[in-house]
Amino acid sequence: xxxxxxxxxxxxxxxxxxxxxxxxxxxxxxxxxxxxxxxxxxxxxxxxxxxxxxxxxxxxxxxxxxxxxxxxxxxxxxxxxxxxxxxxxxxxxxxxxxxxxxxxxxxxxxxxxxxxxxxxxxxxxxxxxxxxxxxxxxxxxxxxxxxxxxxxxxxxxxxxxxxxxxxxxxxxxxxxxxxxxxxxxxxxxxxxxxxxxxxxxxxxxxxxxxxxxxxxxxxxxxxxxxxxxxxxxxxxxxxxxxxxxxxxxxxxxxxxxxxxxxxxxxxxxxxxxxxxxxxxxxxxxxxxxxxxxxxxxxxxxxxxxxxxxxxxxxxxxxxxxxxxxxxxxxxxxxxxxxxxxxxxxxxxxxxxxxxxxxxxxxxxxxxxxxxxxxxxxxxxxxxxxxxxxxxxxxxxxxxxxxxxxxxxxxxxxxxxxxxxxxxxxxxxxxxxxxxxxxxxxxxxxxxx
Numbered sequence: 001x002x003x004x005x006x007x008x009x010x011x012x013x014x015x016x017x018x019x020x021x022x023x024x025x026x027x028x029x030x031x032x033x034x035x036x037x038x039x040x041x042x043x044x045x046x047x048x049x050x051x052x053x054x055x056x057x058x059x060x061x062x063x064x065x066x067x068x069x070x071x072x073x074x075x076x077x078x079x080x081x082x083x084x085x086x087x088x089x090x091x092x093x094x095x096x097x098x099x100x101x102x103x104x105x106x107x108x109x110x111x112x113x114x115x116x117x118x119x120x121x122x123x124x125x126x127x128x129x130x131x132x133x134x135x136x137x138x139x140x141x142x143x144x145x146x147x148x149x150x151x152x153x154x155x156x157x158x159x160x161x162x163x164x165x166x167x168x169x170x171x172x173x174x175x176x177x178x179x180x181x182x183x184x185x186x187x188x189x190x191x192x193x194x195x196x197x198x199x200x201x202x203x204x205x206x207x208x209x210x211x212x213x214x215x216x217x218x219x220x221x222x223x224x225x226x227x228x229x230x231x232x233x234x235x236x237x238x239x240x241x242x243x244x245x246x247x248x249x250x251x252x253x254x255x256x257x258x259x260x261x262x263x264x265x266x267x268x269x270x271x272x273x274x275x276x277x278x279x280x281x282x283x284x285x286x287x288x289x290x291x292x293x294x295x296x297x298x299x300x301x302x303x304x305x306x307x308x309x310x311x312x313x314x315x316x317x318x319x320x321x322x323x324x325x326x327x328x329x330x331x332x333x334x335x336x337x338x339x340x341x342x343x344x345x346x347x348x349x350x351x352x353x354x355x356x357x358x359x360x361x362x363x364x365x366x367x368x369x370x371x372x373x374x375x376x377x378x379x380x381x382x383x384x385x386x387x388x389x390x391x392x393x394x395x396x397x398x399x400x401x402x403x404x405x406x407x408x409x410x411x412x413x414x415x416x417x418x419x420x421x422x423x424x425x426x427x428x429x430x431x432x433x434x435x436x437x438x439x440x441x442x443x444x445x446x447x448x
Contacts, residue, residue, distance in 0.1 A: 008404075008423040008434075009445040013389075014412040016259035016307075017440045021250065024430045025050035025075070026243040026268045029203050029298065031102050032179070033238045034058050036207050037079030038067045038087065039110060039186070040233040044079040048240045051075060053428040057098035061107060064093055081235055084187045087111065089119045097123040097154075099353065099399060099428045102176055104154070105135050106204075109180030112144035113164035113187040122155035126353045126399030126425075129153065134177055141167045142184050166192035166229050173321040173348065175201035175272075178225075185227035186214060192227040198321050199223070201272045206297035210234055241268035241300040245325040246430045248276050249405050252329045253440070254305040255285055256336050256385060256413055262440075264303040275322030276330065277303070283311040310337045312382060317345020324348070328406040331360045331380060335369040336413060338384040344377045353400035353425075363407055366393045367416050388414035397422040401429050408433075412442050 030050040035058065037044030049055060051074070059069055059077075065087040068080040087110065097104040104123060111117045122128060133152035140146070143161025166188045171178040178194060182204050185192025205225060208215045214231040218224040247264045254262040269289055277287050286308040292301040313334050323330070327349055334341035349356040357378055361371045367388040370381040393416045395407045404426050411418035423446075426433050434444070 004448070005422055005424050007447040008408070008420045009447055010408065010411040010418040010443070011415070012412070012443040013415040014253070014257060014440065014442045016257060018261050019440055020263040020265065021436050021439065022265050023242045023246045023250065023267065023436065024052065024432050025240040027052060027054055027245075027429050028102060028201060029238070029240045029268065030055045031058050031100070032106065032203055032207055033236060033240065034062060034069070034077070034079055035106050035110060035183070036204070036233070037081055037236055038062050038065070039084050039183075040081040040235045041083050042081055042235040044081055044236040044238075045077070046079065046236070046238045046240065047076045049075045049077055050240065050243070052431050053098055054100035054103060057096065057100055058103050061095045061097070061103065064095060065089060081233075084230070084233060085114050087114050087117070089117050092118070092120060094120045094122070097121070097127055099124050099127055099425065101127060101130060104132070105176040105180045106183060108135060108139060108158065109183035111158060112139040112142050112160055113184045114160050115162050117158065117160035119158050120155060121158050124399060127154060130353075131351055134174070135180060138167075138169065138177060138181060139184060142188060164188035166190040166227065168193045169195070171196045171198070171200065173198050173200055175204075179204040182208070182215070182225065182227055185229060186231075186233070188229040190229055192229065194225040194227070196223040196225065199272060200321050202270070203298070207236060207238070208233070209297055238296050241295075241298055242266050243429070244268050244273045244276070246433070247303055248326040249329050249409055249433075250436065250440075251277070251287065251303060251305050252333050253409050253413070255280070255307055255310065256333065258307055261306040262304075264305070266300055267303050269299045269301050271299070272322055275319045276326035279313065279315055279319050279323065279330070280310070280333070283313050284308060285310060312337055312339030313341040313343070315343045320345045320348070325402060328356055328360050328402045329409060331364065331378070332406050332410045334380040334382050335364050335410070336385050337382045339382055341380045341382055342377060346378060347376045352402075354398040354403060356400070356403065359398060359400065359403050360406065363393065363395065363403070363410065367391045367410065367414055386414055388416040391416045393418040395420040399425050401426045405430070405433060408437070408444075
């Protein structure tokens with residue numbers, strides 16, 4: 001598939017299908033394996049890595065910070081760890097995060113407490129718009145400086161602290177902020193303590209779990225993570241499972257496309273990532289997890305999906321933290337399911353790659369689906385699987401992979417004549433998306 005900028009045109013419905021597929025590897029775990037490998041001792045090996053734009057941005061940043069990374073073969077890498085506090089920057093180094101909020105927050109966590117770091121940090125147009133206020137305030141507690149003062153979006157200048165001191169932090173729904181604090185705490189003097197109020201993604205803790213000298217997790221009424229600063233980290237050996245967020249789009253398509261069934265093999269099924277599947281099963285989705293096993297502390301298995309009739313979805317705010325990335329496609333499912341669906345606790349969707357509440361309302365409105373936003377919730381007045389072949393969908397260049405993927409699914413299910421600008425942004429997380437769609441029978445036209 002082309003990697004340069006392109007638009008996508010769609011004007012045909014997808015026929016029924018019965019297939020077995022593999023989805024792209026997990027982006028969250030791929031990025032973390034490089035970052036944690038870089039600050040560990042000796043050589044970390046990571047296999048089945050996602051080779052997407054976001055992961056390539058991670059590799060490029062680490063190379064600029066003096067880390068040797070060797071590609072052994074496709075998707076398999078060795079990271080020559082420099083140890084905690086050993087990353088270096090040349091004068092006025094520029095670190096480019098591309099579209100990746102995960103890379104930005106986690107690498108800033110590492111660099112904030114690494115001595116003698118001075119770097120200009122920025123992302124692409126979409127990432128530069130996103131507020132980094134919470135991250136900046138947290139890293140300032142460790143002693144890092146960000147210039148200009150009181151500016152909370154990229155580009156910025158980061159100056160690390162020479163004397164990082166551990167902090168106490170009450171974590172909310174953001175796994176990225178929690179991970180940034182863990183990574184900053186590893187190279188700080190004293191201990192850092194994180195109290196987890198809401199259970200968010202735990203890939204960082206899983207990856208560090210063999211380092212009991214540096215991190216301990218206590219589970220009472222709440223989860224408490226204790227980081228013991230200035231210890232060493234052992235190297236990792238990680239096999240990355242398939243991405244449950246990428247799998248969600250193919251799951252949604254299968255559920256809604258009549259007489260279809262799908263097996264998605266070797267998908268990461270960590271319970272902090274499966275809110276999407278649990279929620280849909282509650283409202284009648286024919287989804288089963290099979291062949292479950294645990295490898296590298298991460299549960300994985302096959303997802304078996306069959307088309308079926310769904311009931312309208314009522315998602316309380318508890319679901320949001322474990323299915324954040326899947327909300328745009330959940331909105332499409334709600335639109336094509338008869339009845340009123342309600343999604344609560346979603347205000348954080350406004351600070352993603354785009355304002356996902358507003359953009360999804362705009363998308364659904366184009367095929368005549370009524371929505372109502374307000375009071376930290378979205379109501380969708382679903383019409384069932386409609387024929388929209390007389391309607392047109394246009395998606396402008398938002399730089400938001402999840403909106404592009406959701407529009408694609410909506411289009412091939414309803415037959416709406418659709419143009420999606422800069423569809424290449426999907427390759428930040430799912431470079432095989434179009435190839436898999438083609439194998440399922442979807443028809444589309446690439447326009448360079």
